[in-house]
Amino acid sequence: MSMRWMVSGSLVAVVAVVSVGCGDEGGPKNPAMTGGGTTTSTGSGGMGGGGGEGGGGVVGPGAACEDFCDHAAELGVCPTESTTCQAQCEAFREVAPWCSAATDAVYACGASAPASSFECENGTPSLLDEACTTERDANLECLFEGPSEGLPDMTADCETHCAAAADLPCAAPDCVQSCLASMADAAPCNGIQAALIRCYAQQPADSYECTQQTPHPGDACAAAAVLAFACQTQNMNVAPR
Known part of the structure; x- marks a missing residue:
């Protein structure tokens, strides 16, 4: 499935104030996503060479x-080196x-882009939209x-997540089956759904609660959520190509 994705600066700003990883404290927006404004992704499957300015490939x-x-x-992107x-x-x-x-x-x-490809966002270097x-x-x-x-096989993650939620009134009787179905190849946004479930499965059972009839471990996985x-919102508004 190939889609055209648009990630706006407002979304990045929201992600910036929640955890970037499961349970980690948030920080400035992440250059691996986008800079300010709106970035349009054409959903290419391969890695390819450098787009925009800069180059480089995968390293260790x-x-x-x-x-x-x-x-x-x-390059001195920020007045003081980011901590x-x-x-x-x-x-x-x-x-x-x-x-x-x-x-x-x-x-x-x-790492090989010129200074003109960067901005300093809340004390942390970030790539501009036109870079990479x-x-x-x-x-x-x-x-x-x-x-x-x-x-990867997400069965164990779904089983752990569903076991943690089992005693909640909002727990679904077919939790594991539904969990796996949401990450099937044909399911929209299956990649980020898998990331969310992987994060859920790493959280303690006593952190789980019901919100809008859905079990989840508090705000621990807010960035993935x-x-x-x-992704789900854009999937409803952007037609496949």
């Missing part, structure tokens, strides 16, 4: 974050672990629709 785990933040510091850049980058990689290569490609591209567009399109495609090779809502 953790190295892309370090290289990106070091490069931004060397949250690398932690935020690493946390964002964990939102959907199966998309870490696509996320790394964004940061690797940014190919990599960011691929990253959003992976986040929303899952990796091209398919999602915001992205899932945005």
Whole structure:
């Protein structure tokens, strides 16, 4: 399934104030998503070369974050070196672990981008909309629709999530089946739904509560939940191409 996705600055602002990873404190908007304004993604499945300014490819785990933040510091993107850049980058990689290569490609591209491709957002370097567009399109495609090779087996995650919610009045009797169906290849937004369930499965059972007849572990997975809502909303408003 290929869709055209639009991620607005207002969405990024919301994600910025909630946890970037499961249970982590929020920070400024993440350059692996988008800069200010509106970015349109054409939903390309591959990684490809650098779009916009900058280049680079996939590097080892953790190295892309370090290289990106070091490069931004060397360019003097922010008046003072960011104390949250690398932690935020690493946390964002964990939102959907199966998309870490696509996320790394964004940061690797940014690590060779010129100063004109950056802005300082709340003390943290961020890429502008026109920088590394190919990599960011691929990253959003992976986040929303899952990796091209398919999602990992999510059975254990669904079972853990459903077991934690089992005693709540809003728990569905067919929870595991419904959970897995929501992440089927043909299901819209299956990638970010899987990221949400993966995060849910990592939370303690005593944190679960019912909200609008849906069980979830409080606000621990708010970042993934915001992205899932945005994906579902856009899926209703944007026709497949």
